[in-house]
Amino acid sequence: MKKILVISGKGGTGKTFLTASLSYLASDKKIIVDCDVDAANLYLLLHPDIKRSEVFEWGYEAVINQDKCIRCGKCLAICRFEAIKTVHKDDNRGIDRITVDPFSCEGCGVCKYGCPVGAVDLRKKESGKWFISDTKYGPFVFAKLGIAAENSGKLVSKIKQEAYTLAEKELAEYIIIDGPPGIGCPVIASMSGVDLALVVTEPTLSGISDMKRVMEVAEHFQVETKVVVNKYDINLETTEEIRRICYAKGIEVLGQLPFSEKVVQSIVKQVPFTEFSNGSIAKDIAKIWEKIK
């Protein structure tokens, strides 16, 4: 079983477009996963028929029981996340109450452990939903993070685990994963244990800067990396520069795809590009898939 992760560093370079295109081309035995749980888009192209839907909860937030709190301020002193706030009395004479800013609270429990009167409770904070679905392209696992929730990678790891279990059951040959942008927690959680990180980049200085940083992460976690240059004709010199950088690092450039309004049209029609078109770009993507599989 080969696990292929599509990432980019920079957002908007064409991860989801390529993931959907490859999913259409891959043999029947595959599981498709969207690890961009923060701004999941792949479902818009695959039109899933949801078979199983689960709530996943993790993390805590501190809540201060105002009846027990003696306003000693110990929690304020030991919280390292500036999450404890004091509300002063109207006449400015002392503290009226101590509260927790839920957007800053990391749910570490330090305030609870340090409270001399047991006035702090921890309650479950973060939540997301994950789904196992059928699509005409194969089984598809994806998730939706709660609004403004923390994306520590826990939900990403959860759906990857579910996808692996499903892949073993179905004897899948491939797991094709759409990754999140950036290089932080969700990317690291997406990358752990995959066989190939397929970096989609674009010939812009931002694209190069971000590609280099995500390659550093892949190198650190010893994941094999290959590159696709999308919209290569926006700047041919910069495309050459990307090829030079990859060559120097010993990273294979699998192919390059031109900018095309047809790609935008396929997204508007919500169809994987290789299904939408059988023109030259679709053929180029097929060649890329031949080199990966």
Place this chain on the structure above:
Amino acid sequence: MIITVASGKGGTGKTLVSTSLALSLGKDAVFLDCDVEEPNGYIFLKPDITENIKIYLPQPGVDIEKCNFCGKCASACLFNAIAVIKPETGKRNGNVLFFHEMCQSCGACVLVCPQKAIYEKRSEKGEVEKGVTKNGVSFVQGRLKPSEAKSVPLVKAVKKHVNVNKINIIDSSPGTSCPVVQTVKDSDFCLLVTEPTPFGLNDLRLAVEMTRVLAVPVGVVINRFDIGDNSVQEYCLKENLPVLLSIPFKKDIAVAYSKGIPLIESFPEYRKIFKKLFKDISDIIVQGKK
């Protein structure tokens, strides 16, 4: 004043908009790049970096001689970052393992250890760089060290450099989760940059919901408004979201972007447009405060 440029979906043109907005304001502006995972504002603003501040977080370790393997640190750690291996009877072969990639540097283990066996040392997580551009925009950026997972502490470190006497333009990372929440929080206004595709619409919706939770007023920029469909415009109309700027798709804009040339420099007519954008945002902020 703090204006944050965010998007939900990546690659819609946050940096294109935020850098030109800052440049149009000149020395009145501070540009803060809070996309600490992939900061790109520097490519367009080309600042002279004058200061580099390393960002460290405490990282726990154990003085094994003092440890009695009671396991309190492991039970207290809500991030499952500690495992205590108890010694065999009569032996001292126990150990305490720290999984640093899970650790949030909260200090709970230090707090609960009855033996005072846990110490903390500084671990570098990234850097904050400060400088100034040729036309006087103050520049601040955070850079997360690759392979480090947590960007929120870096975002916080960048936001410490907000200058209350100036106009602060913050460039956010994409998405709607913790680093973005930390970036947008406490802003006077959030400008959401999107594109007119089902992806752009889906992620704009998520971003709008996030700004509502944070109670930050929003306006929308539609980039490449002439390729795609009308669903974003329709959504904005329905939700009463002001569309403050629409940028057409032009190959020349994409080419200038690819070279790191700010929009208002490659297309000087945009200088006026960005000044108007700032005025519209200021008006909305003033109206909201009345």
